Amino acid sequence: MIRYKILTTIAIFLCSVSVYAQMPVLKVNGANDNKETVKLKKLDIDVQITGNIATTVMTMTFYNSSDRILEGELTFPMPEGVSVSRYALDINGKMREAVPVEKAKATEVFESIERRRVDPGLLEKVEGNNFRTRIYPLPAKGSRTVIIGYEEELNFGNADALRYHLPLAYSQPIEDFSLKTTVFESVLKPELSEQPDGSFIFKATGNTYVAEIHKTNYQPKNGLNIDLPKKSSLPEVQMQKASTGYYFLVNVFPKVQSMPRKWSNKMGLIWDSSLSGLQRDVKKELALLDLIIQQKQNLTIQLGLLNNGFKIAGTFEIKNGNWEILKQKLNGITYDGGTNFSALTSRDFSADEYLFFSDGLSTFGKNTVALTKPIHCINSSLKADYSTLKYISLKTGGQFINLNAISTADAFKRLSKINLQFLGIKNGPDVRQTYPSMHVNINGQFSLAGILNGLNTDFILQFGYGNTVVTEQPIRLNATEHTLTSIDISRVWAQKKIAEMDIQYETNKDDISVLSKQFGLVTRNTSLIVLENLDDYLRYDIAPPAELRSAYDIALKQRGKEMMERKANLLSAAFAKTTELKTWWNTDFSLVKPKIKKGGYPTPVVEEIMSTPVADAQADMVSAPPPPPVSRNDKSIQENRLELSGANSDRKMLAESVVIGNAQRAQKRSSVSQFKEDNQPRIVTAEFKSDKDYMKNLVGKTDSAYQAYLKIRPNYITTPMFYFDVANWFYQQKDSVKALTILSNIADLDLENTDLFKTLAYKLKQTGNYKAEIFITQKILQWRPMDAQSYRDYALALADDGLYQKALDNLYKVLTQSYNAQIANRDQGIEEIIISEINNLIAQHGKKLNTSGIDKKLILVFPVDVRVVLNWNKNDTDIDLWVTDPNGEKCFYSNPKTQIGGRISNDFTSGYGPEQFMVKKAIKGSYKIEVNYFGDSQFTISGPTTVTAEIYTRYGTGKEQRKVIVLPLYADNKKGNLVGEFSF
Known part of the structure; x- marks a missing residue:
């Protein structure tokens, strides 16, 4: 089942109270370039308002007009303090209510069930106050129906009225559209300041007011604004x-x-200049800043720009309210890079109080700000982390202003008074x-x-x-x-409690999880899930909705735990693998006589480093013999692999090593070798360059090339590989500052996208940005704790930055975590890689490490001359590592052990890898490293599958050298991709 994602925009629904929100974006997996493949066929909206609480329920029916089964993913922002409390999906023609589950478990279960081609549904909260629902399948020539519901508190839209707002900016007519609004127990008649059309009017029955419309092939002209007058001061x-x-x-x-505020004479202006700043309403922000300056008239403003780093952009003396120079500076800001709040400190940026214009999403560093004076946080973005901004304001004694919820004038009134x-x-x-x-x-x-x-x-x-x-x-x-x-006042109460606890999420996350599951609210660590049948609820130990609860309780009592997914750790397999590695390492392969092919002769050994230019290196590589037959269950896979293996690619490839050649080795950050330079094995890697058309614009010096990048960026603004390729070019030009800014944009492209963050982590490792690598891999671990690779990537990032004890502890966690049967089967063999890495840490830093928590049966000394390890950024992907030795023998999935003692770990045909090649005693000559992209079952917004290869020599000796290569692979090239070669 191969599914391809493209970005298809459908104006579907939302948002809510007091928020003039954009319509969400639907990403459809499997759609073609026709944006009308999936349509919103039917929409029913029911709004009920009692007092200051509004409950909105939307029933949406999507129709797939294509001949293919598709998968849908809908991401949408919610207003401040609002959470989704109801989610339902049609199963076998009936609506089934979702139940709350821990977020990580919900993701794990959804992906496991999805592979069986049944009907799970998942709704989860992603970064900030943004929500995402995943629906599979969207049947060919068929429909799926989804229900979304939420409660919210209404706030004053003007001096005497609460306001409810519902955007209805649909891009296409809806075949069947209905909207009903009921206001209960209202002494005064609700007022419509905006409505879909003239027929939507309130009619009274006592103190209850009802307005409704039902249209066919209807496209609303306006949104819905309801003002609820509150003349009485009675509670x-x-x-x-x-x-x-x-x-x-x-x-x-x-x-x-309230009392008037006296603004400070010395003010700091923190301006979020990251890529996501393009989504802010800067015009509204500048209008608010103007009101503040005109009130104060004379003051000093120091401007600081915050993206993946922080820099002072000038000090401006404002006289008589004239701030034209500062305004020009702000209007000319280039929005580029990810966001790192932790880069902001008072060391170089001190003021009596601060204005901080940001969406609150710190995508490239921790969301903490090391300032102690009052910070007034102002947000105008629809995708925002309200909790972070509130916490910063609350902690420092400032105010939080949400410009989505109030006018500029009202925001100024709030800021200008205590x-x-x-x-x-x-x-x-x-x-x-x-x-x-x-x-x-x-x-x-x-x-x-x-x-x-x-x-x-x-x-x-x-x-x-x-x-x-x-x-x-x-x-x-x-x-x-x-x-x-x-x-449901209880859910309103729970929502208010969670909103307060969420301000300090890490401290309260366990309590938030308990509360959100009890009241069915979607939070950072709780999702809503719908499963197809009773067996699935039993298998994954998830309490079902009311309609299945009785049968579930009976079955659970009868069957006990036998239907639940088995959970197991990897320790027993690790013990067996350690014994196997010990036997392998103790074998003297020099005593094994090489087999000579009939009619052939040994390949001459190349003892010196290649002098051939890197760009032409592939043409001189020794061709490997055809691989032997493979043992696979899928015959078509066998045939395709035999056809593809052994071939070399002449395509230009995209990657760059940390160290290229001897001259640069001393200048780059890498493991320090205690061997004499002449005794070190030599590694050659190609200087990979992108062949995309946009790369033709990057010429000359980096300053002019950066301007060219900004000029063409609007055409590729959501394309991750655009930033990867351009950043790679700047790294090659030795402008690491611009390169890192461009690369960090990847973090701002999509919320909680593991594929993107893995690609980013690989490149950060390669370029020596280890603290950023730690932050990115820690985020991935937070999102996907069910994957062994999440712990491994985080552990290796810690080791890169010298945090060896934490690295060791997290590597060991890979072996002691519990995994469900599907994931354990997918990752079978990863223990060999983990054992190697644990023992390498102990070999290099054993005197500084506490190894008492490591089972002694896993500790052994086995240094090797060569180690190559490969992993990739996408699940459900089949990547192969090939290493060809000086004898011409290729070590790969169907020839995992070579005559000179080379061994390759288990073949990962899905998941994220890794795969590892080792040889204890390298014979003299040249070794060629290739990567074969066999295929995957997805193609997402994150672009092509990206692999990272780490090449080590003298591994486990404490005197190793390492090179890191990051290589995007494309589905149209399933032949061997040259990574590099090394010689002994």
Whole structure:
């Protein structure tokens, strides 16, 4: 099953309250270039508003007009503080509700079931407050229906009204469109400041107002804006019965005025100039900055630009509100690179207070800012990490402003005053778990959720400045007086609690997981999943929705755990592999007589390094003999491999080694050799260059080439390999600063994309950017803890940066983690690579390491003359490592052991690899390294499959040398790709 992804834009739905959001993007796996392959055929939207809570439920039916089964992936932003609470997918013609599961487990289960071509559905939260749903299959000439639902609190859109907003900017007519909005218990009639068309009007039945339309082949002209006037200052109370006591939500409208803010004379302006800055509303941001400057008139502003690094961009003296020079500077900013908040420190950038314009997404470094003075964080991007921005503001005593939710004028009003704050509650012994529980700013309206232990109670809300109370609001809760609402107040309460805990996510992540699973909310570490049948819920130990729960409980009682996926670690296999390696290492292969082909003679040994130019090296390589037959279950795979193996590629390839030639070896960062230079084995690698058309624009000096890159970038702005290729060119020109900025853009292209981040990690390793490599591999481990390779990549990044103990501990985790049967089968043989790397660390740094936690049966000394290890960035991919020795014998998947003692590890036909070649005692001569791209079952936004090859000599001796090569492979070239050669 080979599926190809392209980017297909369909204006589908969303977003919500007070947020003028863009429509999400649907990526369809398997679609062709026709953007109408998958259409939104039917859309039903139901909105219910009670008090300040709105519940929105959208039922969407997608139609696949192609003759192929497709897979859909929909990513969309949600407004601040809002989480998806309902997800359902049609299974066998009936809607099935999703259930909450730990995020990593949900991903693991989804991918496992998807391979069986059945019908899983997954909805997950990715970086920031962005959500993604994956649907498979979208049947040929068929439909799938999805339900998405969420609750949210409404905030004031103007002085006296709450506002609900729903964008309806669909790019194409919808065959069957319906929209219904119900406002319950409203004393005043709701007002429509924007509506789809003139027929959408509210009609009253008592205090309930209903508006609805039903259209065919309809494309709305406008979005939906509902203003809900709140003239009364009386508290609004909603209650919901619980197993013990009641959940409650109180909405109040404090009238006390805030105090004016006195802006500092010395201000720091932090401007996020990363690639994602192109998605911000800079015009709105500059308008807000202008209002601040015009109020202050005279001040000093120091400008700092933040992307993958940080630099001071000038100090500007503002006189009489004239800031034209600064404005020109901001309008001329080049947005380029990833984002690294941790690059920002007060060492070179001190001020009395700061304005920080950013989306809060730190994609290339930790999201912490080492500043202590007040930071006012301003966001205007639709894809944002609200929690990070809130935390930075809260920690430093600043304010957070979301320009998506309010106008520039209202944002200025909030910033130009010290807001009235909620300080806490008094005399409330019968209420508990009230949120917010910390000081928060009040802007005319405030809501508190909590749990009432009994039937009724009284307490007091306190408001003021700092720790000084200036006004109080008495609240009475009485289950017999207040009408119990049909709104799910418990989920609103849970959402408020999670939003507060999420500000310090790492501290609270376990509690967030428990809460989100109980209330069915999608969070950073909890997803919603739909499975096809009862056996799948049993197999993966996932409690099903209500319709299957009874049968599940009965089956679970009868079968116990026998249906669940088996979990096992790799230790027993590692013990066996260690014994095998010991036997191999102790074998004297020099006693084995070489077999000479009938009618042939031994190949002459080349003892000196090749003098042939690198570009022509392939033509002089020794051709390997045809491989012997392979043993595969799939006959077609056998035939294709036999046809493809042994062939060499004459295509220009894309890669670069850390060290190229002897002259550069001393200048580059690599393992220090204690051998004399003349005694070191010599490694030659090609200086790979891209043959893409856009590379023709990169000529001359790097400054002019950078301007050429910026000029052509709009045509390739979402193409990862564009940044990879261009960055590679700048590295070759020795401009590592521009190269790293361009390369780091890859981190900003897509949210939580493992394929992209693996490619980025490989290149960071190759170029010696080890701290960034640690950050990127740690992110991958966070997203995919179910993969052994995630721990390995992170461990090797730690070792690159000299953190050897942490590296050793994480390598050992690869062997002690539990894996499901599918993943364990996929990664069978990885223990050989891990054993080699554990023992290499011990050989080099044993005196500094605590090895008490490592099973002694795994520790052995086996240095080797040659080691080559290969891994790649995509799952479900078959890559092969070939090494041809001076005798002309090729070591590869069907000839894993050679006569001179070369051995290759298990052949990984799916997953991420790795594959490893070793020889204990290298004979004299030239060794050729090739990579064969057999194929994959996916082609995603992340571009071609990228491999990294590490070539070691004197491995495990403490005197090794290493070269790292990163090579993108394309599906149209399934022959041997030359990586390089080394000679002894």
